[in-house]
Amino acid sequence: xxxxxxxxxxxxxxxxxxxxxxxxxxxxxxxxxxxxxxxxxxxxxxxxxxxxxxxxxxxxxxxxxxxxxxxxxxxxxxxxxxxxxxxxxxxxxxxxxxxxxxxxxxxxxxxxxxxxxxxxxxxxxxxxxxxxxxxxxxxxxxxxxxxxxxxxxxxxxxxxxxxxx
Amino acid sequence: xxxxxxxxxxxxxxxxxxxxxxxxxxxxxxxxxxxxxxxxxxxxxxxxxxxxxxxxxxxxxxxxxxxxxxxxxxxxxxxxxxxxxxxxxxxxxxxxxxxxxxxxxxxxxxxxxxxxxxxxxxxxxxxxxxxxxxxxxxxxxxxxxxxxxxxxxxxxxxxxxxxxxxxxxxxxxxxxxxxxxxxxxxxxxxxxxxxxxxxxxxxxxxxxxxxxxxxxxxxxxxxxxxxxxxxxxxxxxxxxxxxxxxxxxxxxxxxxxxxxxxxxxxxxxxxxxxxxxxxxxxxxxxxxxxxxxxxxxxxxxxxxxxxxxxxxxxxxxxxxxxxxxxxxxxxxxxxxxxxxxxxxxxxxxxxxxxxxxxxxxxxxxxxxxxxxxxxxxxxxxxxxxxxxxxxxxxxxxxxxxxxxxxxxxxxxxxxxxxxxxxxxxxxxxxxxxxxxxxxxxxxxxxxxxxxxxxxxxxxxxxxxxxxxxxxxxxxxxxxxxxxxxxxxxxxxxxxxxxxxxxxxxxxxxxx
Numbered sequence: 001x002x003x004x005x006x007x008x009x010x011x012x013x014x015x016x017x018x019x020x021x022x023x024x025x026x027x028x029x030x031x032x033x034x035x036x037x038x039x040x041x042x043x044x045x046x047x048x049x050x051x052x053x054x055x056x057x058x059x060x061x062x063x064x065x066x067x068x069x070x071x072x073x074x075x076x077x078x079x080x081x082x083x084x085x086x087x088x089x090x091x092x093x094x095x096x097x098x099x100x101x102x103x104x105x106x107x108x109x110x111x112x113x114x115x116x117x118x119x120x121x122x123x124x125x126x127x128x129x130x131x132x133x134x135x136x137x138x139x140x141x142x143x144x145x146x147x148x149x150x151x152x153x154x155x156x157x158x159x160x161x162x163x164x165x
Numbered sequence: 166x167x168x169x170x171x172x173x174x175x176x177x178x179x180x181x182x183x184x185x186x187x188x189x190x191x192x193x194x195x196x197x198x199x200x201x202x203x204x205x206x207x208x209x210x211x212x213x214x215x216x217x218x219x220x221x222x223x224x225x226x227x228x229x230x231x232x233x234x235x236x237x238x239x240x241x242x243x244x245x246x247x248x249x250x251x252x253x254x255x256x257x258x259x260x261x262x263x264x265x266x267x268x269x270x271x272x273x274x275x276x277x278x279x280x281x282x283x284x285x286x287x288x289x290x291x292x293x294x295x296x297x298x299x300x301x302x303x304x305x306x307x308x309x310x311x312x313x314x315x316x317x318x319x320x321x322x323x324x325x326x327x328x329x330x331x332x333x334x335x336x337x338x339x340x341x342x343x344x345x346x347x348x349x350x351x352x353x354x355x356x357x358x359x360x361x362x363x364x365x366x367x368x369x370x371x372x373x374x375x376x377x378x379x380x381x382x383x384x385x386x387x388x389x390x391x392x393x394x395x396x397x398x399x400x401x402x403x404x405x406x407x408x409x410x411x412x413x414x415x416x417x418x419x420x421x422x423x424x425x426x427x428x429x430x431x432x433x434x435x436x437x438x439x440x441x442x443x444x445x446x447x448x449x450x451x452x453x454x455x456x457x458x459x460x461x462x463x464x465x466x467x468x469x470x471x472x473x474x475x476x477x478x479x480x481x482x483x484x485x486x487x488x489x490x491x492x493x494x495x496x497x498x499x500x501x502x503x504x505x506x507x508x509x510x511x512x513x514x515x516x517x518x519x520x521x522x523x524x525x526x527x528x529x530x531x532x533x534x535x536x537x538x539x540x541x542x543x544x545x546x547x548x549x550x551x552x553x554x555x556x557x558x559x560x561x562x563x564x565x566x567x568x569x570x571x572x573x574x575x576x577x578x579x580x581x582x583x584x585x586x587x588x589x590x591x592x593x594x595x596x597x598x599x600x601x602x603x604x605x606x607x608x609x610x611x612x613x614x615x616x617x618x619x620x621x622x623x624x625x626x627x628x629x630x631x632x633x634x635x636x637x638x639x640x641x642x643x644x645x646x647x648x649x650x651x652x653x654x655x656x657x658x659x660x661x662x663x664x665x666x667x668x669x670x671x672x673x674x675x676x
Contacts, residue, residue: 003643007635014643023644027636035640039648041534043590045641054634056641057588065645066522066593067638071585071600072630073522074638078646102526105557130518130527130561157530 006077062102062158097139097164101155105129110151116144118164125149125161138164178202178253178277178494182225182246183217184267185257186236187548188562189470190217193255196486205249207242209235211556216548223249230558236260239267243274253277253493255486259560262469263290279493281468285445289466295443299463302442304435307378307454307462313371316356322374323349329377332359336367345377380614381454383407384419384461386436387477389488390446395498398433399477399485400507402450405613406602408525413595413618414602415473416512417480420573420611425459432461439463448474448489472515472565475546479511479569510576513567514584514603516547518555520593529557534590538583542569542576555592563594573611577603601625 001016018024020037027033036048045056059066065076109126112118123135124144145163149155180203183190190206194217197204206221211230218224225245228235235241237260246254254271256262256279269283280286288294299306308326310318313335323330323346332355334342342363344355356372364370382405390396403419404412422428436451443466450471452464474485492498519525535551547564549555555563568583570576584600602608605621630638 001643001647003646005639005642007639007642012639014639016643016647019647020644023640025640025643027639033636037640037644041590043534043645044588045644047637047640049633049637052633054637056637057590058641058645059590059593061520061593063523065642067642068597069630069634069637069641071597072634072638073597073627074630074635074642075522076638076642078642102520102523103528103557104530105527129529129557130559132527132561134526 004079006079007074062100096145097142098160099124099136099138099162099164101127101136101157101159101161102134103127103129104156105134105154107149107151107153107155107161108133110147110149111135112144112147112162114144114146118142118144124164127155127161136161140164178490180205180249180251181253181255181279181490182207182242182249182251183221183255183257184236184242184261185255185259186212186215186217187559188546188564189257189259189472191220191548192546193257193486194220196484196490199484200487200490202490203251205245205251207236207245209558211558214553215556216550216553225249230556232260232559239264239270242267243270243276246271246276247274251276253279253490255279255489256469258469258472263467265290277493279447279489281445281447281449285443285449286468288443289445289449289468292465295465296463298442299439302435302438304439304463305461307375307464309375310373313373316353319352319356319372319374320349323352326376329379331375331377332356332372333375334359334363334367334369335371335373336363336369341366342372378454378456378462380616381405381456382419382421382613383412383452383464383615384421384432384455385450385452385467385471386432387471387474387485388436388440388445388449388451389485389492389498390440390449391492391498392446392495393497395501396437396441396445397498397500397502397505398436399481399483399505400429401432402471402473402476403613404473405615406608406618407615408618412473413515414512414599415476416510416573416576417476418507418510418573420613421455421459423573423611428459428461435461435463439466447492448485472562473513475544475565475567476511476513479544479567480507480509481505482508509569509571510573511567511569512573512576512580512603513565514580514599515562516564516566516587516589516599517595518561518563518592519595521595521598523593525595527557527561528593529555529561530592531555532589532591534588536586536588538566538586540583540586542579543583544568549589563589574609577609601627 004013015026023035023037038046040046043058047054057068067074105127108128111123118138119141122138124138125136126133142164145165147162148160182205183193194204203222206218206224207227208218209230227241261267265283265287268278271278296306329347332344342359344359346352346355359372360370384401384403386401387399401419402415402417404415406414439451448470450467453461454464455461518528520528531554544567549563568579570579580603587596
């Protein structure tokens with residue numbers, strides 16, 4: 001299995017040559033490595049390499065995987081067409097940007113209407129969660145193609161709020 | 166010392182309703198259980214499965230999720246209290262805890278309010294009244310005008326007291342109509358802007374003035390008084406580490422006071438004087454700003470148990486909730502000032518459901534995994550459990566991680582260790598943020614002030630992760646993706662960069 005990944009903005013590739021638990025893998029064109037891998041809890045990987053013990057914690061978030069190892073934080077985008085298609089925050093059709101809720105909450109204000117011209121960073125929808133109001137902003141400029149929510153609506157994380165083309 | 170105390174209750178407390186939820190309701194319940202007192206929880210629609218309901222002896226539903234329809238409804242809470250036949254109500258912090266009408270309504274219903282009198286709450290609840298009380302008690306306040314001033318009077322204040330000064334709206338708060346003025350040349354335009362902003366925001370263009378204290382420390386004093394006129398202070402908590410004016414880390418001793426121990430007595434006596442002149446009893450906290458010359462100024466008094474009370478408990482060995490209940494029941498303080506001593510060093514971190522890598526966006530949702538930090542010197546107050554769904558309706562405090570150790574240096578190391586063990590899955594938390602801030606040079610050196618965290622974000626560069634850890638993260642991500650059936654099939658190769666990851670990455674990620 002070969003997986004192309006972006007880690008904290010840097011691109012790379014990992015090849016899994018033998019599956020867990022007695023895993024062999026290669027990163028880029030570096031030498032092959034061996035790892036003994038167990039998953040003691042969901043999302044937790046206990047990994048032994050050359051007698052050293054690591055624990056990686058993997059979280060699935062609306063913006064990709066977040067992996068923590070020994071206090072270091074990695075944001076990892078797994079570039080797989082099927083996976084990307086399911087992520088509401090990713091680009092969908094060519095030239096269309098979907099704006100998704102980053103957390104569950106309640107829509108308190110819709111700041112734009114379909115057809116409005118918007119700039120990158122402009123607030124589109126205000127979602128309230130945990131007594132805080134958060135403006136969901138356009139990732140790029142364009143025209144509002146659709147608004148999928150109304151004021152007062154409850155949304156879940158990853159739910160599409162609006163599209164911009 | 167405790168045994169002396171024995172606390173002839175003038176009215177016996179057998180059952181207490183906790184008019185709160187989450188972390189603090191659980192905290193209060195633990196003491197009630199140790200005292201053999203029945204605990205009654207209240208809950209909204211959003212909290213049926215919350216830990217405070219599960220732990221309680223009895224529980225009463227008080228309405229829908231919005232707190233205005235449940236935890237802030239005096240009528241529903243008193244109704245629940247009557248139905249369950251409680252003797253007393255503990256308000257916790259937040260919600261109705263500093264609502265004088267609620268305290269008065271409890272009294273009128275024949276139920277003991279575990280806290281100060283309604284009059285004390287009322288007078289300390291008003292900024293101007295509290296300031297007058299402090300001045301009357303001889304406690305220093307930030308030099309300022311007591312009322313709105315004209316531009317000419319503002320110039321006179323600046324000449325007399327020096328710059329920088331702070332213009333503030335008489336009619337409101339929240340930063341509206343507020344301007345910092347560094348020198349006299351800026352005063353005219355700042356004054357006009359502040360006044361017109363205040364007029365728009367509050368319909369009142371009046372501006373008053375305070376001297377601006379730059380990079381102050383926030384140090385507060387815990388006081389405790391009984392209803393027989395006895396009052397002591399239990400030392401300080403330094404809460405200078407704040408983000409958006411919210412405390413995130415608190416500690417005792419304050420590093421400043423540790424090197425200037427005479428300040429504890431001076432501030433403690435000032436706090437007692439202020440509290441006494443408001444006729445205060447039960448637990449309360451007097452907050453001070455401390456300037457670079459170690460002068461302290463009364464800021465306000467919180468007439469309730471504070472979120473950060475565990476650090477005081479850890480260094481004094483006292484249970485503040487227990488003392489609150491005993492005092493409310495009519496008991497005398499079981500000790501005098503000279504009986505109070507402080508051992509070691511305690512630090513508390515407020516663990517929130519928020520994403521430090523995404524502008525601290527709230528992160529409610531279901532906890533899919535939980536490992537609590539344990540071991541020597543670790544205390545965790547919280548309401549979390551594996552499988553709990555954090556509601557979107559309330560503030561995002563999940564838990565308070567407090568540690569105790571013999572010295573501040575050891576307490577910092579212990580905090581780091583405990584944060585490393587603390588694993589919450591399914592939602593994002595600020596645990597990783599704490600690991601970095603606690604490791605900061607300025608924090609370690611104890612050079613704290615209220616802008617430290619803001620400055621930390623601008624000067625801090627996250628160290629690049631070692632290559633070996635990047636490889637481990639990549640392996641875990643690949644296996645996780647594969648395990649969930651989303652992996653690429655073998656042989657699907659792209660022509661993209663084949664080099665191993667650069668560890669450079671996004672060094673400014675934590676913002």
